Amino acid sequence: MDGAEPSSFADGPYDVRAVVAAMRPEAKDGFLLDEVPWEHFPLGDRVREAVHVLHTGNSPFRNGAGVVGGMCADDMRAAAVLAVPFLIRIAADTRHPYRASALAEVSSPARARYFGVASRDELLLHRANTQYDDLYDDYGVEVTWYPASWSVTAARAAITADTALLQPLLDDPDPEIRIHAAYALATAADPDHTTRAAFRTRHAAEPDPIVRAALILATAEATRSHPHPPTTAWVQDQWEDRTQAPEVRLAAAIGWLCLTDEPAPDDLRATVDHLATDERAHTMEALPWMAFAGGTGETGLRHCVRTMLHPEQPEPGDDPWALLH
Incomplete structure (x- = not known):
């Protein structure tokens, strides 16, 4: 975002909430990865490659599902969010050899500050602000200075959009x-x-x-x-x-x-x-x-x-x- 106020990018091509909302169902179902603007978000190309490798059935541990979890652990969720719809579809494919690995990564971007959190107030709490004004009272920013609550909100929206695919997995x-x-x-x-x-x-x-x-x-x-x-x-x-x-x-x-x-x-x-x-x-x-x-x-x-x-x-x-x- 080149030092500009993140609020000035709200609802635009660098707002991961807007990007997730604009993903066509056909693009998600068909793994049309080129329709997703990975390059707008830190390490987006790396996440795109991880999704591609995992989708094609190569090892999930080399540039695969672990990339998403690793980026979230490093407090970089924006690009990882874009992988969520595709990870859900891999998990829903009963023939895919790495569906469990994909599913284990689905909700990582939807949670922030959860490593080592064990208090009554925060263990099961997921705040998801949509207004930048509240960011510094909530999740703040990621290490890349991307608004963390934008990533969390977008990830939760992506999961919500695909509950029909996830519920049968129960x-x-x-x-x-x-x-x-x-x-x-x-x-x-x-x-x-x-x-x-x-x-x-x-x-x-x-x-x-x-x-x-x-x-x-x-x-x-x-x-x-x-x-x-x-x-x-x-x-x-x-x-x-x-x-x-x-x-x-x-x-x-x-x-x-x-x-x-x-x-x-x-x-x-x-x-x-x-x-x-x-x-x-x-x-x-x-x-x-x-x-x-x-x-x-x-x-x-x-x-x-x-x-x-x-x-x-x-x-x-x-x-x-x-x-x-």
């Missing part, structure tokens, strides 16, 4: 696909609550406890964007239900804490402290929410429990005698 035979479909759909706009209802429907039929845990976190995340007291009560029921698997109860406890401002009740604290063993913490790293919430020297579950329920405890790296205990 029933996929592969549990990894089901988990990452829930993770992606949790960032979609859901004003009519159909996505949240799909999570609940799948949860009722889901045999895998880790996938059920993912569906609860996805339900809670969708409810952060669209508050619904009956759903918050349902999430509470899940952590209180002793017949549920421990992973499900732990996910529900975390989800409920993120949905309310109420002090954590004693029975929730007791439940979490009893169930949150090291073994379960490592098992729950299969959930992207937990995998990305991890802190220095601790799993995502441990980080969430310490931050949400035991803030008086020091971070593992803060204790100089930790290795001697």
Whole structure:
């Protein structure tokens, strides 16, 4: 943007929100990559090549799906957003060898400041401003000085536009696909609550406890964007239900804490402290929410429990005698 105020580029060819909105369905379905102005965004050519390589079935780890996640980890999302519609179509192709890798990257641009975040206020919160005036109170700018909330907004819009392709993946035979479909759909706009209802429907039929845990976190995340007291009560029921698997109860406890401002009740604290063993913490790293919430020297579950329920405890790296205990 050559030092100009980003607001002056709003709704133009350098506004990734406008570019995503203008993508033709035929271009997305046909992988007409030349119709997308990759060159308008930092490292766009690299992302285009990654999509091409992944689409053609070459290795997803060399210039493939990992490029999108890597750029988001480096706080450069604008070009990565343009890959989202194509990654969704690769994931929806049951014959594609790297569909799981593609799906795992879909929602990376739709989340900002989520690495190591484990607080009640932010773990499941995704602000998506459309006005530049709010940027510095929200996500600020990326390392390239591109407005971060433009990228997040555009990515969520791209996912929302393709919920019809993502929702069937909640029933996929592969549990990894089901988990990452829930993770992606949790960032979609859901004003009519159909996505949240799909999570609940799948949860009722889901045999895998880790996938059920993912569906609860996805339900809670969708409810952060669209508050619904009956759903918050349902999430509470899940952590209180002793017949549920421990992973499900732990996910529900975390989800409920993120949905309310109420002090954590004693029975929730007791439940979490009893169930949150090291073994379960490592098992729950299969959930992207937990995998990305991890802190220095601790799993995502441990980080969430310490931050949400035991803030008086020091971070593992803060204790100089930790290795001697």
